[in-house]
Amino acid sequence: MFCYLGCDSMQEVSLYEVDLTPTPEQLVSSYPYRHVYLDSCNSNLFGHRSHPCKRVEFVKDNSVEGEDHLSIAWQQGDSCRYLGVGFPWANYVGKNLKNLEQIAALQFHVRLDSGSVSKIPMFFSLVDYGGRQATSKINLLNVEGQRLDEEWRTVRIPLATFRASEKGLNLENVKELRIEFQREGHVHLDAIQIVPFHHEGKFLEPIGEDVCENLPLVMNARNLWWGLNGSETMGWAEGEGFLALHYDKTGPQRDWNSCGVALNQWEALDMSEVYSASALTFQLHGQFSPLNFSILSSTGAPRQIRQRLSLDHCIQFEEGIWSCAIPIKQFDQHEQFNWSATREVRLTVTEDIDAAMHELQWSEYRGNPNKVHRWLEHHKQ
Template structure:
């Protein structure tokens, strides 16, 4: 009986093995791969010379492809043969976006005879470099928006911030301003970088400069230290904030220019605190002159939402008229938002009090709540001083303060 059970077990196992071999004979094996996705195309090699991809010279000695060289209510732009960085010609530009009837100030350059230009392969390692200087005095900002436009009307934008300067301010000595192509925002207006028509320079606020030798150059950003984190900005409504002491906060002031209509500069001739103040002398009633203006961003040009503090915050600064004939109602202060709308209020006696100085300084406090509701208070760009008529003053210690 025991031998029969062993025999039946062996027969059962042999049967199972036979079935497995028969089943295996019906199975087809295929070669397996790790993945079946699309292979990533390799990045195109970096060109040895920019001219292998595109014409690198945007402007140098030939204004044939430059438009906007004209004088109107917004600007005076022309070719200069007297002041140049190199060669025989530069561009001389004076502008004031606050002039009555001024909707746009700027120039454009359709370099390479307006041929379509493919920048798509060089966006990561090429920059626009230009030589810049003032016509007189110093500018602590360069309020120009560089705009690349393609042949379908798409646009990309980059602001010429101070971080692109060779020095901390634009002065009467030539210096390089280098804006990388990678800094251009190409998503908002759907720029096609493979079919570029022209470079536009949209002029903001006011200024007087010379431009020369505008070209594409190789650019390598400064190496990032791995453990460095993105800069965390201070709370822009944690007042008090000093916007101007002996200098503008973060060097983000603008409008410090001198021309035949105005002279706005930083000086040691008089000061309420520290060692320096802002000197402003202007005459907007003269022929071809417009109201002068200057101001500053206190949040490194990031928008500021002041809507929650309008009832409890104010501008505060020291002011000294150079002569008793200056009408203080010619001086307005306020904000501009990122839609270019402004809210301004003229100075009046209720805003002024004696600072206690024997030198004639007044302490001015202007509540935000006094400003007309003509801007988006959630997207403030910068504070603005606008100067009408004529006058001469010193301004010092500009602050944003709490008054409650």
């Protein structure tokens, strides 16, 4: 028996299906212009000359990468409204970051010359060759350890947060990176580069295992905070147990009006069992002013619920001393809020105030949410 096999019936069959599409990490890591600033010998920098309000130095000691790093001290005043430096990296070549916008971040190392803060008045801008720019800033959730202090901390600013299309920035022809400094400060910067970035970062994912079973939750200086600037506008008074609030809505610090406290080290905290019979409580010493409170969740919608402090929430038991309670059931959309992933309490000041907040707590509240004064009278100490 003979069997004939025609040539046109033969097909090439690959033993293995090979996907040659590069991963996002490979795309970013192979980008030829990913290094923005390494050191003074290998990188371009402008705005580093001596200035009455700004001092830029190249420091060799204690650098993360390269031969040296940047030390930048500044103090804004009427004679120097704009303070900044710029990095026209890759020798002024036009950089195409369009394909990296959703998969990469601007990464750098930063430390303070002294002390610790939760917010640095620095703003980062990408500028194209048409003169258009888009700006972003440091988010504490993308800071290593969620702290800014005298230790080197890795910081990432996702390229997507610059919102290039909204600002009209041409991401296909980026000229330079600029950093603007406001108010005053002293930081050290090193190793600025573009790195892979996953937007669902570990800091934002609820771990789902920490459950609040008992109240009160005390919110004091031992918690992680952002937005504090010592005692200038809002900050914990050194050696004291109160949060100082000094805000002038027409003053030079008027933009510094918000702060927030992590309830569980920036991880999710399940408040499902306790929220319905609870309130934010505190004492306000000094001038009364309406304050805006927000509670934030890691997941779900809405992510943030709000309530504004009013005299309906407070009783003045002594001259200049107010006892206050804001029932959680008064917060808008509290029934739709995902209480299993509660993460943060936030405070925003919009009116002039000179006061001190004592004993800020998330407390048990079993009174009528619309009759706060009666509850405060009953719990007067």
